Amino acid sequence: GAVVSQHPSRVICKSGTSVKIECRSLDFQATTMFWYRQFPKQSLMLMATSNEGSKATYEQGVEKDKFLINHASLTLSTLTVTSAHPEDSSFYICSATLTVHEQYFGPGTRLTVT
Amino acid sequence: QKEVEQNSGPLSVPEGAIASLNCTYSDRGSQSFFWYRQYSGKSPELIMSIYSNGDKEDGRFTAQLNKASQYVSLLIRDSQPSDSATYLCAVNAKGGSEKLVFGKGMKLTVNP
Numbered sequence: 001g002a003v004v005s006q007h008p009s010r011v012i013c014k015s016g017t018s019v020k021i022e023c024r025s026l027d028f029q030a031t032t033m034f035w036y037r038q039f040p041k042q043s044l045m046l047m048a049t050s051n052e053g054s055k056a057t058y059e060q061g062v063e064k065d066k067f068l069i070n071h072a073s074l075t076l077s078t079l080t081v082t083s084a085h086p087e088d089s090s091f092y093i094c095s096a097t098l099t100v101h102e103q104y105f106g107p108g109t110r111l112t113v114t
Numbered sequence: 115q116k117e118v119e120q121n122s123g124p125l126s127v128p129e130g131a132i133a134s135l136n137c138t139y140s141d142r143g144s145q146s147f148f149w150y151r152q153y154s155g156k157s158p159e160l161i162m163s164i165y166s167n168g169d170k171e172d173g174r175f176t177a178q179l180n181k182a183s184q185y186v187s188l189l190i191r192d193s194q195p196s197d198s199a200t201y202l203c204a205v206n207a208k209g210g211s212e213k214l215v216f217g218k219g220m221k222l223t224v225n226p
Contacts, residue, residue: 002160032212043218044158046200047195093157101146101206103214108157 002098003027006106013113014085020080023094030096034103038069038091050077084113085095117141118205129226133190137217138204141185146154146206147179148214149188153199162188193224
């Protein structure tokens with residue numbers, strides 16, 4: 001149990017375009033999902049907390065208009081990177097909570113902006 | 115003081131040895147403690163959770179929690195080359211949030 005999927009696993013896009021990443025909890029309902037970003041050889045950085053049916057809560061320094069999060073159902077959250085630039089190239093990982101605090105991570109999406 | 119601290123390592127042990135990974139946290143009110151394993155280029159994988167003082171064993175892994183000392187550790191017995199990864203300690207954030215605070219991770223290498 002506690003399987004989280006992400007799609008796509010890899011994406012290459014041109015500068016200025018938008019990219020949508022999907023995060024799904026496959027065998028459980030997750031009221032809360034989280035979005036992280038990880039640069040090479042660095043630790044996880046929490047970007048936002050996503051709750052079903054309400055607006056996402058963004059961490060300090062994360063632009064909500066650039067990283068649009070939609071938590072449409074108890075099993076699906078999406079992150080859209082708008083007007084992507086090369087500095088947005090990173091490993092984006094979502095997680096979902098099964099029980100309080102226990103987070104299960106998706107496999108991640110590697111974004112490259114050219 | 116950082117909220118969750120881990121020695122950055124790296125830690126190198128021979129195959130078959132015990133690997134010991136340590137973590138300290140600053141919030142005395144923390145209740146949930148986790149160890150994640152992250153292979154290079156992959157996402158973190160939950161390997162242990164612990165909520166009360168003492169030891170919790172799962173196969174070759176043992177998590178130890180000492181709330182009085184604000185210390186949580188992970189022991190890996192009979193280390194295998196496949197255990198080579200970065201290990202992340204995580205603690206629930208303050209104020210009842212569902213967020214986790216992660217340490218920076220400790221890179222473990224198990225040499226054949």
